[in-house]
Amino acid sequence: MAYLELDRVAKQFGAQTVVDDFSLSVGKGEFISFLGPSGCGKTTTLQMIAGFLDPTHGAIRLEGKDLTAIHPAKRGLGIVFQSYALFPHMTAAENVAFGLEMRNVPRAERAERVRAALAMVGLAGYEDRHPRRMSGGQQQRVALARALVIKPSVLLLDEPLSNLDAKLREEMQIELRQIQRTIGTTTILVTHDQNEAMSLSDRIVVMSQGKIEQIGTPQETYEKPSSAFVSQFLGKTNDFAATIDRTATPARVTAGSWSAPAPVGLSGPVTVSIRPERIGFGATGLNAKIVTRIFQGNHWLFQCDSECGPAIVIRQNDGERQPAEGEAVHLAWRPEDMSVRSGASA
């Protein structure tokens, strides 16, 4: 039984369709990410759940009840905004207490819950600070405490970490995940950062141009992308034009001078897609030449010129000798590490 259900939700602004045919079931306690480039409709979808926008078609249900019929102020969802949207004229404690005040929580209980919420996000002792006197990370924590203190049925996060610097963002990601695990609130995160989506979520909804491209666990979407868009959006990938020859026995898939037994199904011209870290330098395989070699500490990044076009290869810095720039190499990979799509690559 789905906890939060979006059933064929669509949103149109005039003639423009921003979200189309969006269906998703979210289980209780699940952490879901809406991932996609800007303008893909992920924030619009979030705003429809929050109630700031009404869907043009479709239904949104929470525990079987129609959510769209409920006024946004009565939905009881916790929302963290990209800009935090803290109340600048109130202290941190007053900001967090606001939602409880609206719910007529008695003063003593309110104070206790505010204290606990601020302590949970690591801001004990900051009760009387005003937002303008806090750092971006601290404001972010206040916004999170403010959304969580009302014990929301669903926590909605709209690019909450995009205004933080890289190091702080990583810290907050870990903290956010721990807090979510601890209190078990069903959470939806909107982000354009694939690393953020992968490190935080139970499942990722990859979106493009208002449509769902793929729904799956981080590993599934990364390892088994269902479309070229997904494979390119989630990390780097190599697309090679290949052909599958079913007349041979057993059938073979061939890309340049690389060849392997073909998977069942497709035939004719196909595109094979391999992650750069799954390609190795072998004795046989796709002929290529190293164009540039970049040392990145724990790994090497190679840009190669192969007979099927440019390719990138990532090798762990495991102490083995690595090919030098200008060196001719053979690119090889295991057939199970590639995904095959019909048609020539774009």
Add this chain to the structure above:
Amino acid sequence: MSAAAEEPNTRAPWALTAPALMLFVGVLLIPLAMTVMLSFHDWGQYKGIEPVFILKNWHEIATDPYYAEMFWRTFRIAILTTLLTALLGAPEAYILNRMDGRWKSFFLLIILGPLLISVVARTLGWALLFGGNNGLVNKLLMSLGVIRSPIPFMFTETGMVVALAHVMMPFMVLSVWAALQRLNPQIENAAMSLGAGPVTIIRRIIMPQIMPGVLSGAIIVFSLSASAFATPAIIGGRRLKVAATLAYDEFLNTLNWPLGAAVATLLLVALVLIVVGSNALIERRYAEVFR
């Protein structure tokens, strides 16, 4: 880089600001000092101005209740005008800010448009509408039988407040508008998601944040209203004088320049004290929120 370039050149800034500085000193500071000095001079019907140092004018202002009444009226009108512009202007700015792009610029133009028209013309408009038996509105209402005698507008404090509020409204709207621009566009959604209704959002979230804008608008409107000349002169005329029209009359009708100078100086000093004082209060009150 040469050593000379690293040394701050102290002469250049002075040289560059000299023309503006000279203008400022020449047309503002010197006349102002002369006016203050003038207020200590003597004047007689037949002897004219005598350049002596006496406190006669100041003594007259301090003891004659006529002047006290005049100054109280000036500040009463200014305060009422300020309240009226705040009560109407703040909601006006808020509604304007919520409008769609095209309507927003249209109505903003309507609000700012009057600034392009002379204050005299705008005030004369009120006189045309409500000026005694010949006022258009009065005529219309009387012919319809709604009222029997003209609405008392000319030569009343109410009329002056209404006309001044009309003239000053753009300053209040612009000031509140500027404060609204600094509002986080998601702040109302944030409050709504926490369970706040529309009234609570305005009272608890919007109002406290635009208060500095309302107050700075109030300072502008108050000081401009208290020192306004054209509107009180047209609506109030000789019958209902305020400090500015009083000073004008002393200068140009009675020709008692020293007394007029004393009135003008007192108005200036009172206004500076009120504005500086309230500004300091506002800054202290909102220091924490709007640094």
